[in-house]
Amino acid sequence: MLKDSEKERYSRQILFKAFGEEGQEKLKAAKVLIAGVGGLGSPVAMYLATAGIGRLVLVDPDTVSLSNLNRQLLHWETDLGRQKVDSAGEKLGKMNSDIRVTPVAERITRETCRGLLEGADVAVDCLDNMKTRYLLNRACVERGVPLVHGGVYGMLGQVTTILPGGGPCLECIFPRKKERGDKIPVFGPTAGFTASFQALEVIKLLTGIGELLKGRLLYFNGEIMECIFADVKRREDCPGCGDSR
Numbered sequence: 001m002l003k004d005s006e007k008e009r010y011s012r013q014i015l016f017k018a019f020g021e022e023g024q025e026k027l028k029a030a031k032v033l034i035a036g037v038g039g040l041g042s043p044v045a046m047y048l049a050t051a052g053i054g055r056l057v058l059v060d061p062d063t064v065s066l067s068n069l070n071r072q073l074l075h076w077e078t079d080l081g082r083q084k085v086d087s088a089g090e091k092l093g094k095m096n097s098d099i100r101v102t103p104v105a106e107r108i109t110r111e112t113c114r115g116l117l118e119g120a121d122v123a124v125d126c127l128d129n130m131k132t133r134y135l136l137n138r139a140c141v142e143r144g145v146p147l148v149h150g151g152v153y154g155m156l157g158q159v160t161t162i163l164p165g166g167g168p169c170l171e172c173i174f175p176r177k178k179e180r181g182d183k184i185p186v187f188g189p190t191a192g193f194t195a196s197f198q199a200l201e202v203i204k205l206l207t208g209i210g211e212l213l214k215g216r217l218l219y220f221n222g223e224i225m226e227c228i229f230a231d232v233k234r235r236e237d238c239p240g241c242g243d244s245r
């Protein structure tokens, strides 16, 4: 049940017919894992916290550095050197004191993945490297947890939603190749629009509204303002979700 203050706080989204109070209650009952609270994870967490997702679990092993501040909106100059999950958790708590935010300053590994996904309705991939993405993807496939992927490069952003059962997993779409591990260019607004698409996918996924980016990869090129969709398919021999795993 929603409190009167919640009905008022969320009134502008409750007004959306397909959502209503029922949609708000679904968000309140949901638990979402946000993997990474950097450029993507900051706006994803801000939008999901202010939308009233009942429980957010933030996972990130890193501390805040000066070169994060052009895009990682939850971290400010006064947070330099702090754990990102603490810096993010503190601000999210001030944005919405009705929700529960759990900061986890840990690296995502095969071992930690299981516990982190316990009871999660959806996981959001706001990570910055493919190695950890593959780990999270496999754990989500094994546990049947939907995964909303986001990635950025310069002024390019991409988003897709991986659903358990049938569709492609992240490794079907992006087969493993050697990662160079170089620092990549990123503009704050690129992370912002990509994260906005991810947060909207999470809200739709939890409430059953609209059509998800299932089997579709959205590419947005901010440099020339072009948006394209690529159909993506499951690979039978995929080591992430196929029989050979």
Ligand SMILES: [Zn+2]
Binding pocket: 168, 169, 170, 171, 172, 173, 234, 235, 238, 239, 240, 241, 242
């Ligand atoms: Zn796969």
